[in-house]
Amino acid sequence: MSGSEKLEIADLTALNAIAAGSNKKNPRIVAAGIGGKLMGTKSLVTVTAEQLTEDLKHNNSLSQEQKNKIIQDVKDAKVANEVKKTEDATKLHISEQPWTLNNWYKHVNWLNFVLVIAIPSYGLFQAFQYPPCLKTLVLAFVLYAFSGLSITAGYHRGWAHKAYEMSTPVKWFFALFGAGAIQGSVKWWAHGHRVHHRYTDTNKDPYDARKGFMYSHLTWMLTIPNPKHRARADISDLIADPVVKFQHTHYMALLLLMAFIVPTVTAGLFWGDYWGGFIYGGILKTFVIQQATFCVNSLAHWIGKQPFDDRRTPRDHALTALVTFGEGYHNFHHEFPSDYRNALKWYQYDPTKVTIYVLSKLGLAHNLRTFSQNAIDQGRFQQQQKMLDKMRTNLQWGQQVSELPVWDREEFNTRAKKEGLILISGIIHNVKTFIKEHPGGQAVVRASLGKDASEAFNGAVYAHSNAAHNLLANMRVAVLRDSNPNNNTFAVQQQYLDDHAIYKKLS
């Protein structure tokens, strides 16, 4: 065998290194800097390509039992007392230990707790004391829309999925207002999101929807994760982006500026409402965007239809779209992640898509990517076919002709009248109990007993519906010897109708 005839198998470790972005000379640490640390997943991304490849060899998914256990652990603080039963519990990572009165505070990611629970709670409390003024509400709403769209059109479709190319001013806009949403830097966010897409519904999925609604919504970021569930995704394109780099480096300053200072100062300088600007334009606006975005991880993996693939958790639902600027067609999105659209129909709510489209018309966005209609329809077709196949196997279609006993004519003639047998398409059917039910009356069926009624059944008397053919198939009892049985009685009838031009297609 000469050299050119060798078949090279792709090197999995090398490919995993590329896919994880760890093939670079100085593998950057995703969670570095305040922007990355914010959501605290350093241990999760410290992983080599060898480890990633190795991980494949172990059971990487949860059994139903394990799943129940995790949900139980998370919910049920009573488990705490059982820790004493486990001798070497302390040797386990904190995420593998049950919650106890002694260790519960170690389970919690306190920085995130402050950012997504404590501050918003304080804001809500203040809102009750301090009713808003209209101008401040309008400001809060505008900032909400700007920051929300910065996450969906910028962080998500633009950076994480490269669904289109942003012009530089658009990048700055999304990077600034995105920082105001307090969801981490683009770099951290897009990395986590790529991991989510690559490892959806496995332990490596940061917001693993199998672990329950609350886990995928909030709990995942409020608790310390298990470093065994390490994973990485390639973000070399993001590292090369100066806007992403700048935002990551100065994230904490940008966060304070965009989330709190801008609304406070705007409302204060223009209409003297500093406090309202802080509470409504700052804290509560951020709170609403956070919860809305979290819904993409929870609600979008929880309620709705699965028109493209039902093997994983993502789902399409108008309600989710409504609260997430159009990110609710999530079954589509997981199947076609780099499509700039989430909703395809004009009547479905997807303002993020509209924003991107308008930006492109203004020359501020380019190369909007879509999957071909063919690929989309193929997905829809396959899922529907799968449901239909399931439906078919749950229905009775009558015995297979090949499994039927073979009778000779004598046997048929002897038994026909007594047992109520009719021959159609070479197959003997027992119509005894059906005679009284026959929608075309008893007389015609009785007159056909013991006879070959193929022609009569197929159009010479009445061209029966599909329903009649289905009923017929479920009455099969035997095949007549040398009679050329045909179990596709539908086709036989169609042939008969065509031959006699009884029905013609209308268009």
Place this chain on the structure above:
Amino acid sequence: MSGSEKLEIADLTALNAIAAGSNKKNPRIVAAGIGGKLMGTKSLVTVTAEQLTEDLKHNNSLSQEQKNKIIQDVKDAKVANEVKKTEDATKLHISEQPWTLNNWYKHVNWLNFVLVIAIPSYGLFQAFQYPPCLKTLVLAFVLYAFSGLSITAGYHRGWAHKAYEMSTPVKWFFALFGAGAIQGSVKWWAHGHRVHHRYTDTNKDPYDARKGFMYSHLTWMLTIPNPKHRARADISDLIADPVVKFQHTHYMALLLLMAFIVPTVTAGLFWGDYWGGFIYGGILKTFVIQQATFCVNSLAHWIGKQPFDDRRTPRDHALTALVTFGEGYHNFHHEFPSDYRNALKWYQYDPTKVTIYVLSKLGLAHNLRTFSQNAIDQGRFQQQQKMLDKMRTNLQWGQQVSELPVWDREEFNTRAKKEGLILISGIIHNVKTFIKEHPGGQAVVRASLGKDASEAFNGAVYAHSNAAHNLLANMRVAVLRDSNPNNNTFAVQQQYLDDHAIYKKLS
């Protein structure tokens, strides 16, 4: 061959005689008596079983051309002048002659014209002069509901389809209030309706929906039909019913009594509104029921979905159901005619079904017939499968593996880098233009060029979606010699995932 070994073929003429009811000693004339004559179709039912069987041998359906012609003829009075061109036009039956200034009045069924056009027009005209009083409106509405349900629950589902057995008081109720709907006697109506079901969408169909909306709604009964389109159905069960017999014999008297006298006298005696009773409770009530029922022949064959069979015209639509007491699920009904239900879901409007059900609970109706859920689901399945099959053939699935050229390894290795080729599942794919589009980034695909990337593609790096497999299939260019190509890359991946326990089904 002994006698008992002979195979008897069902005698088609004999069976057609039974199905047409013409095997009886004294074949009754369906259109006899004022009740039958009313809608005037005597010539259409004077047909023998031999003729019916013979009819099959001729082209029994309309070509698109013939169809257009008929519609044209009906609409276009200008054709009239062309009659002189046809030498022997007068030898043709009036229905076969074009409309002319000399013969137009012969085309019209004047009795029906008076009953469904002239009288209602008079009623509408009067209504403008004479505003109704509330009590009379309530009376008209009650009579409308009684007469309407008598047609749908009585005439249609009860008598024409034997979908359940009516107790004698219920029969009298339906026969009386049904007469008030001015749609002919039960005997005439059910016969025509059985013919409609048996010959749907053929020339023998009295309200042949292929001839246009207006034809199936009204025109069919306002014009003299072609006696060539003769057809009969067995109604021996109806002839044996004393209530049907009585109603048929005394039809004209019952019509006048129920349609006009009862409302006039009721409104007159109780609240002095004789004229209002006559106009609103008599004429207009009848007009509304007539139009509503006609909608079953027109609208129900015109708008809506076809979940069970799309080869013929009947359709399911909520709007049709709304105006027809629930007869709008007509695609279902033509497939399962003797089911006492038309709508299956609780949220679909079918008051006729509810009426029958309540009657059965009161002991006034028995043996409510339904088709099995299995048969219904089979029909739904087949229609959906048919649509999916159509969808599949309209999509690109990539070249068949058997049609691909076979390359040896040398050829693959030589061309791979230059042309951008990757081997997956023994099939060579050209990914040149796709590299830039790859949602997982260019680097991993580039690193796989010229190599066998099966494992990487199927889960060792990333377990691709169905969408990715579909795209892949459309990039096929060749098969690698001795490499055991597998075009079901979906199955290959699933096997890989199962072997490595990467994804487990969640429930």
